[in-house]
Amino acid sequence: MYNGIYKMDAYSFRCTGIFTTKMPTDAYRGAGRPEATFAIERIVDELAAELGIEPLELRARNWIKHEEFPYTSICGLTYDSGNYEAATAKAKELFGYDELRAEQQRRRDSGDPVQLGIGISTFTEMCGLAPSRVLGSLAYGAGGWEQASIRMLPTGKVEVVTGSSAHGQGHETAWSQIVADQLGVPFEDIRVLHGDTQISPKGMDTYGSRSLAVGGMALVSACDKVIALAKVIASGMLEAPPEEVEFAAGVFSARNSSGASKTIQEIALAAFAAHDLPDGVEPTIDADATYDPDNFSFPHGTHLCATEIDTETGFVKIRSYVAVDDIGKVVNPMIVDGQVHGGIAQGIAQALYEEAVYDDAGNLLTTTLADYLVPSAADLPSYVTSRTESPAANRLGVKGVGEAGTIASTPAVVNSIVDALRPMGIRDITMPCTPERVWRAIQTARGGQQASAAEQHEARQSDRTQGNSPQGVAAEGDDAPQTGGAA
Amino acid sequence: MIPAKFDYVRPSTLDEAVSALAGGGEDAKVIAGGQSLLPLLRLRLAYPDLLVDVGGIAELRGVSDQGDSLRIGARSTHYDIIGDPLVAAHCGLLAEAAGTVADPAVRHRGTLGGSLAHGDPAGDLPAVILALDATLTARGPGGEREISAADFFVDYLTTALQPGEILTAITIPKLGDGWGYRYEKFHRTAQSWATVGVAALARRSNGTVAEARIGLTNMGSVPVRAAAAESAAAGAPASRDALRSAAAHADDGTEPPGDLHGAPDYRRHLARVLTGRALAAAAGV
Numbered sequence: 001m002y003n004g005i006y007k008m009d010a011y012s013f014r015c016t017g018i019f020t021t022k023m024p025t026d027a028y029r030g031a032g033r034p035e036a037t038f039a040i041e042r043i044v045d046e047l048a049a050e051l052g053i054e055p056l057e058l059r060a061r062n063w064i065k066h067e068e069f070p071y072t073s074i075c076g077l078t079y080d081s082g083n084y085e086a087a088t089a090k091a092k093e094l095f096g097y098d099e100l101r102a103e104q105q106r107r108r109d110s111g112d113p114v115q116l117g118i119g120i121s122t123f124t125e126m127c128g129l130a131p132s133r134v135l136g137s138l139a140y141g142a143g144g145w146e147q148a149s150i151r152m153l154p155t156g157k158v159e160v161v162t163g164s165s166a167h168g169q170g171h172e173t174a175w176s177q178i179v180a181d182q183l184g185v186p187f188e189d190i191r192v193l194h195g196d197t198q199i200s201p202k203g204m205d206t207y208g209s210r211s212l213a214v215g216g217m218a219l220v221s222a223c224d225k226v227i228a229l230a231k232v233i234a235s236g237m238l239e240a241p242p243e244e245v246e247f248a249a250g251v252f253s254a255r256n257s258s259g260a261s262k263t264i265q266e267i268a269l270a271a272f273a274a275h276d277l278p279d280g281v282e283p284t285i286d287a288d289a290t291y292d293p294d295n296f297s298f299p300h301g302t303h304l305c306a307t308e309i310d311t312e313t314g315f316v317k318i319r320s321y322v323a324v325d326d327i328g329k330v331v332n333p334m335i336v337d338g339q340v341h342g343g344i345a346q347g348i349a350q351a352l353y354e355e356a357v358y359d360d361a362g363n364l365l366t367t368t369l370a371d372y373l374v375p376s377a378a379d380l381p382s383y384v385t386s387r388t389e390s391p392a393a394n395r396l397g398v399k400g401v402g403e404a405g406t407i408a409s410t411p412a413v414v415n416s417i418v419d420a421l422r423p424m425g426i427r428d429i430t431m432p433c434t435p436e437r438v439w440r441a442i443q444t445a446r447g448g449q450q451a452s453a454a455e456q457h458e459a460r461q462s463d464r465t466q467g468n469s470p471q472g473v474a475a476e477g478d479d480a481p482q483t484g485g486a487a
Numbered sequence: 488m489i490p491a492k493f494d495y496v497r498p499s500t501l502d503e504a505v506s507a508l509a510g511g512g513e514d515a516k517v518i519a520g521g522q523s524l525l526p527l528l529r530l531r532l533a534y535p536d537l538l539v540d541v542g543g544i545a546e547l548r549g550v551s552d553q554g555d556s557l558r559i560g561a562r563s564t565h566y567d568i569i570g571d572p573l574v575a576a577h578c579g580l581l582a583e584a585a586g587t588v589a590d591p592a593v594r595h596r597g598t599l600g601g602s603l604a605h606g607d608p609a610g611d612l613p614a615v616i617l618a619l620d621a622t623l624t625a626r627g628p629g630g631e632r633e634i635s636a637a638d639f640f641v642d643y644l645t646t647a648l649q650p651g652e653i654l655t656a657i658t659i660p661k662l663g664d665g666w667g668y669r670y671e672k673f674h675r676t677a678q679s680w681a682t683v684g685v686a687a688l689a690r691r692s693n694g695t696v697a698e699a700r701i702g703l704t705n706m707g708s709v710p711v712r713a714a715a716a717e718s719a720a721a722g723a724p725a726s727r728d729a730l731r732s733a734a735a736h737a738d739d740g741t742e743p744p745g746d747l748h749g750a751p752d753y754r755r756h757l758a759r760v761l762t763g764r765a766l767a768a769a770a771g772v
Contacts, residue, residue: 313757370680
């Protein structure tokens with residue numbers, strides 16, 4: 001994914017793994033794509049600055065054009081669909097890009113102590129893990145299929161069992177919508193079951209923004225089988241050969257002049273009673289399906305972030321944030337917005353707040369949520385979210401959205417901060433961009449009396465180990481915890 | 488973590504509370520809103536044998552007009568203070584700062600007296616009452632005594648309150664005409680402690696700042712007054728430049744801590760910047 005959305009003629013990649021004795025970490029939301037996206041989107045901004053080209057213009061010159069999809073990247077991945085031009089145009093408009101650039105120039109010209117930065121992240125990611133053959137080639141221990149079962153109860157209710165277990169992201173709702181559409185049964189008649197191997201013995205679970213693109217497609221396959229089984233029974237009940245029976249919106253009807261029809265829920269009851277089934281027909285229309293995708297899916301989007309940097313204190317305030325995501329067809333817009341909002345917050349947190357800090361002896365210093373900072377709604381802007389739609393190659397046309405916000409937002413924020421301070425000669429600030437780090441970068445750039453950032457960092461470490469701090473040294477045992485306010 | 492075992496009493500009068508506390512000896516603690524003490528208990532950094540809950544003592548809550556001053560019951564919550572008309576009229580700085588404490592839940596439970604008796608230099612209100620020249624009233628087995636704010640904060644999490652004493656009221660001289668104020672709080676997230684806070688009061692007269700009082704949050708083991716900046720501001724023209732110059736002395740004599748949110752030199756810098764801003768706002772320029 002390191003090439004992002006850009007066309008490249010050649011590609012060289014080196015990855016250095018470093019073993020440390022710090023806390024082991026596990027897959028973080030986006031697992032790998034946030035890191036790759038951060039690198040590519042930061043580098044593209046630096047390249048634009050070096051070449052003196054407007055950063056969005058440089059991106060547009062190099063990104064894959066919408067008519068070039070499906071597109072096989074230099075790394076060998078085939079991007080299914082996308083329209084970077086459309087998403088970027090929409091984001092620019094919602095953001096007021098040109099107006100903000102004009103304001104940025106005014107603040108620069110007037111020497112305003114509060115400088116404005118504009119950060120861009122035109123990201124893509126790969127999700128819908130994963131074609132089992134690909135996982136096999138990467139020596140994974142398992143495949144990447146997903147399982148679904150549909151049980152057509154005699155009451156007309158439908159039980160949907162999914163192996164893609166939800167933990168709060170709304171599968172119960174979205175899966176019910178999909179099955180309601182496929183089988184033509186009322187949404188409220190569907191019950192989604194998951195989360196316990198006694199209920200759902202097969203499945204690969206939810207991760208890698210795969211649930212909809214893989215688990216959702218397993219539902220579609222299972223629904224196809226249910227309809228095919230029901231059609232045989234319907235054919236007997238309607239006294240018409242199967243090829244003369246049509247299924248639409250939950251109703252089987254004979255194409256002949258009788259005009260007879262049966263709902264799929266009536267068929268379910270007939271199958272259960274089994275009083276009058278055609279010869280040799282099993283008395284059930286329940287079905288299982290296991291879906292293995294042919295390819296990943298590649299959502300993308302354009303995220304734009306405006307920050308105001310107080311150059312006297314180093315404080316970064318996010319003024320506005322626009323996210324235009326293209327995740328293919330959308331099943332449930334509210335769930336998608338929720339995923340995007342949460343993902344952006346998490347990516348902003350990485351850019352500005354979250355850090356595991358150790359002392360020189362390897363002790364973790366950020367041991368409480370007073371020290372390991374996580375933003376709340378009070379620290380974040382109201383996001384503007386919107387979408388463009390480039391359907392994926394699967395039958396639902398869906399991609400994944402569970403990690404998009406996290407992948408996109410971190411470079412948008414850091415690019416914005418660096419953009420604000422670039423006239424001072426600042427080209428990078430280490431994440432998280434704490435007020436102190438931003439302030440020190442400004443001091444160093446201005447060539448004042450401040451020591452280099454590295455020396456300052458050492459000074460900070462030394463202060464910490466002296467134990468004279470009222471905050472952040474709970475590891476030493478004799479200081480009070482920070483608890484959120486007064487008595 | 489679950490706190491260590493303790494006994495708990497909730498008296499309904501101040502006299503009962505004082506005798507309960509005296510009976511508990513050195514291992515008895517007063518609890519009001521519990522916003523600082525409960526986390527200490529849960530982390531077992533404090534393990535008193537007895538908690539005396541003053542939450543049921545009506546006489547400790549509320550604001551009354553004493554003529555030249557306001558008397559604020561120690562058990563008044565931040566929320567009480569934020570909305571109190573007497574506070575708004577005569578010492579609005581306290582309400583402004585109380586509005587920045589933690590989050591709404593804490594502001595509804597936490598009390599002014601608890602915040603002061605906890606003695607955390609990172610708390611917002613200690614520096615504020617220092618700047619307001621408040622007097623604190625304590626009641627113990629030997630009766631009542633008054634302690635000036637300047638003498639109240641002894642060391643990190645340590646106040647002049649003796650074991651057996653309960654902080655009962657805070658008396659704040661009314662600000663007269665011409666006074667303006669501002670609490671400038673610098674914190675990394677809305678719910679974080681102040682990295683540095685500045686409580687500034689300025690009295691304007693004929694285009695100058697006749698008098699300034701500045702309390703600093705989290706610039707040492709106790710809240711401190713920025714005496715050098717106060718002197719420099721007194722008599723200065725009421726202009727941003729002049730007040731910024733005065734504020735350049737805000738960190739004189741301070742020994743700020745260094746921690747994850749700021750090294751000492753950064754805190755000194757913040758104290759100067761924030762003092763300049765707070766003075767300008769207080770002076771209305």
